Amino acid sequence: MNSIDRRSFLKSLTAASGAAVLSIPSALASNPKARVVVVGGGFGGATVAKYLRQLDPGIDVTLIERETRYTSCPLSNEVLSDSRDIKTLQTGYERLARRGVKMVHAEVTGIDPVGKKVTVTDGTTFGYDALVVSPGVDFNYAAIKGLTQEISDTQLPHAWKAGAQTLLLKKQLAAMPDGGRFIIAVPKGPLRCPPGPYERAAQVAMYCKHHGKKKAKILILDSNDSFSKRPLFEEAWKALYGYGPTGMIEWVSGSSGGIVEEVDPTGMTCRTTFDEHKADVLNVIPPHHAGKIARTAGLTNSGAWCAVKPMDLESTAHKDVYVIGDSCVGGEVSTGNGFPKSAHMANSQAKVVAASLVAKFNALPAPVPVYTNTCYSVVDHDWGFSVVHLFRVENNQWVYIKEGSGISPVTIGTGKAAKPVPRIHRKIEAQYAAGWLNNLMADSFG
Amino acid sequence: MYKTILSLLLIGLTGAAQARGDIEPLARTCNGCHGVGGVSASGPMPSIGGLPKDYLRQIMKQWKYGERSAITMDRILKGFSDDQIDDLAEYFSKQRWVPSPQAAPDAVLAKGKTAASANCRDCHGLTGNDPDVGVPRINGQWARYMELELMKYRSGEFKMTHRKMKQAARDMKPEDVSATARYYGAQSK
Numbered sequence: 340m341n342s343i344d345r346r347s348f349l350k351s352l353t354a355a356s357g358a359a360v361l362s363i364p365s366a367l368a369s370n371p372k373a374r375v376v377v378v379g380g381g382f383g384g385a386t387v388a389k390y391l392r393q394l395d396p397g398i399d400v401t402l403i404e405r406e407t408r409y410t411s412c413p414l415s416n417e418v419l420s421d422s423r424d425i426k427t428l429q430t431g432y433e434r435l436a437r438r439g440v441k442m443v444h445a446e447v448t449g450i451d452p453v454g455k456k457v458t459v460t461d462g463t464t465f466g467y468d469a470l471v472v473s474p475g476v477d478f479n480y481a482a483i484k485g486l487t488q489e490i491s492d493t494q495l496p497h498a499w500k501a502g503a504q505t506l507l508l509k510k511q512l513a514a515m516p517d518g519g520r521f522i523i524a525v526p527k528g529p530l531r532c533p534p535g536p537y538e539r540a541a542q543v544a545m546y547c548k549h550h551g552k553k554k555a556k557i558l559i560l561d562s563n564d565s566f567s568k569r570p571l572f573e574e575a576w577k578a579l580y581g582y583g584p585t586g587m588i589e590w591v592s593g594s595s596g597g598i599v600e601e602v603d604p605t606g607m608t609c610r611t612t613f614d615e616h617k618a619d620v621l622n623v624i625p626p627h628h629a630g631k632i633a634r635t636a637g638l639t640n641s642g643a644w645c646a647v648k649p650m651d652l653e654s655t656a657h658k659d660v661y662v663i664g665d666s667c668v669g670g671e672v673s674t675g676n677g678f679p680k681s682a683h684m685a686n687s688q689a690k691v692v693a694a695s696l697v698a699k700f701n702a703l704p705a706p707v708p709v710y711t712n713t714c715y716s717v718v719d720h721d722w723g724f725s726v727v728h729l730f731r732v733e734n735n736q737w738v739y740i741k742e743g744s745g746i747s748p749v750t751i752g753t754g755k756a757a758k759p760v761p762r763i764h765r766k767i768e769a770q771y772a773a774g775w776l777n778n779l780m781a782d783s784f785g
Numbered sequence: 786m787y788k789t790i791l792s793l794l795l796i797g798l799t800g801a802a803q804a805r806g807d808i809e810p811l812a813r814t815c816n817g818c819h820g821v822g823g824v825s826a827s828g829p830m831p832s833i834g835g836l837p838k839d840y841l842r843q844i845m846k847q848w849k850y851g852e853r854s855a856i857t858m859d860r861i862l863k864g865f866s867d868d869q870i871d872d873l874a875e876y877f878s879k880q881r882w883v884p885s886p887q888a889a890p891d892a893v894l895a896k897g898k899t900a901a902s903a904n905c906r907d908c909h910g911l912t913g914n915d916p917d918v919g920v921p922r923i924n925g926q927w928a929r930y931m932e933l934e935l936m937k938y939r940s941g942e943f944k945m946t947h948r949k950m951k952q953a954a955r956d957m958k959p960e961d962v963s964a965t966a967r968y969y970g971a972q973s974k
Contacts, residue, residue: 486950615924637895683817690813707807714858725857729864733879743864747856761942764856767933771857774829775818782816 362730371399376467378447378632380404383473383664383685385435390693392438398700401441401465403457407431409784411629412532413682414776415501416539418716419509420546428501430784450636452657457468467523467540468721469696472638473664473685474529474630480716482626484601495605499531511620512546519619524599524609525561526626529644531665531680533567534716536624541572541718544580544587558686559590560611561597568716568726569748599623625685629666636675649732650708651695652688663688669737670730676739679728684712686783708732723769808872815873824883828929831836835882836921842874847946884925886973897968900961904953913969928970934964
């Protein structure tokens with residue numbers, strides 16, 4: 340190790356192609372300095388496992404994930420419009436395994452934060468020095484009268500976890516007659532992928548426009564009174580598909596009767612506070628909460644979600660347990676600038692936890708955390724836009740950095756000189772979206 | 786020794802960088818879009834590892850202060866201090882340049898080479914790997930990104946600061962733009 344030049348060591352650690360080949364001192368390899376168990380292999384869990392191994396191969400990392408393949412939720416709305424094959428969103432865990440991450444495909448049934456061990460379906464237990472919980476979201480089907488998981492899986496898909504339900508929804512859209520009604524029911528926030536329902540409306544409209552369904556209606560019944568990237572979506576909907584009562588896309592806010600309370604899969608209707616709506620396709624996204632295991636492990640002290648500490652995302656409920664991704668709540672919640680529940684945010688949180696654990700296990704000073712998010716939405720083949728977020732930690736509190744955050748501009752210039760952003764911006768951002776997804780997947784699972 | 790290296794990896798390279806906040810965690814936030822070590826995995830996003838320090842520093846500061854148009858990066862960089870931008874430029878300039886050669890048909894390569902000789906060679910070199918001092922390497926840079934960048938230079942809708950590059954981009958024939966980007970994108974060395 341003494342002869343290793345710092346730069347070449349850095350390079351080997353950061354080499355992008357193939358697995359970094361490291362000369363690990365045998366004492367480190369055979370006797371791990373710490374055992375980290377990661378629960379959940381989405382963007383958050385995969386990234387934390389990868390970066391732990393990359394930053395310190397002396398740490399033993401076990402990733403427990405139910406499935407052997409992962410399907411990215413980001414850009415999965417493009418599957419609905421037929422502009423993307425779902426295969427382009429899928430990845431396995433082989434590259435993580437090559438980095439020395441021990442992959443266990445099983446369901447976690449219990450977490451013992453006192454005995455510091457995790458149990459899976461077949462009874463096997465895994466002891467840990469640190470546990471990272473990244474279980475994503477689970478759905479509260481019972482919150483909507485008439486809805487069950489079975490009905491969701493077979494008739495009224497949410498498609499809010501990419502995979503089988505995405506394909507079911509796509510099939511239903513393809514079978515919808517011209518003049519048909521496609522209803523998207525949006526639950527009260529905070530929700531996974533805040534701009535997702537509105538991107539979906541555009542992708543569905545794109546499909547209808549190009550597949551002989553120009554008379555289709557896409558109705559968004561929203562439990563909320565506003566939404567992410569709203570001026571950008573409204574501009575695009577209006578220009579591309581028609582927006583409002585006479586347009587292809589219509590949005591009904593929560594306070595004007597958008598809250599769906601009941602569904603009837605046989606009659607294909609849904610009932611809101613004020614009205615009953617008939618649909619040809621009923622895309623009901625139920626309210627969601629932290630993944631089930633986070634709840635059974637007592638980590639959801641913040642109601643539906645898990646409260647964590649700003650410096651390192653350690654649970655406020657249990658020591659040495661860290662919660663990342665959609666399940667945790669963080670950011671400047673009091674000002675309405677909480678962490679968005681996005682893949683990029685999970686990836687960013689995972690890097691914070693990995694660096695913090697490596698420092699801890701090596702008795703080094705804790706690194707200064709920084710949390711970032713970039714999220715693109717695509718509303719037509721050549722029309723995209725984004726939002727970026729930046730959070731720092733000051734005095735042990737999250738601070739939302741307004742200067743480093745915000746949506747793609749709607750206009751350029753101020754006051755009377757303001758003019759609409761040239762179309763070329765949207766065109767370029769549609770391209771960036773595809774690049775962002777590929778890089779994010781490579782950074783998380785590669 | 787191992788501890789020293791780890792410490793460097795975790796919290797940065799120099800005392801100065803540490804005083805400004807940790808450079809490694811900050812640089813890692815770029816990986817999500819620009820790849821680990823600044824080696825992008827995808828066409829629309831540029832690789833940035835191994836590009837000249839002054840180029841990276843200048844372009845980031847121009848975006849931050851609105852002197853040059855960007856679409857996403859300007860928003861991101863407004864949240865970073867000048868010192869952090871300097872440190873990021875230094876960090877990424879010290880990474881290895883890793884070309885990502887992309888195959889293209891011979892006819893496209895030939896057309897691109899001719900246009901590259903006429904318009905790009907002076908500054909970027911004929912293969913993109915021996916540029917003038919301070920000019921970014923573009924051998925094996927992602928063609929799609931270069932095409933989008935050329936589109937920005939040519940469109941007139943963007944504030945672009947480099948006069949020579951602007952002129953060269955606008956001198957190109959429309960039908961040569963894509964071929965030239967693909968020619969440089971195909972270069973492995």
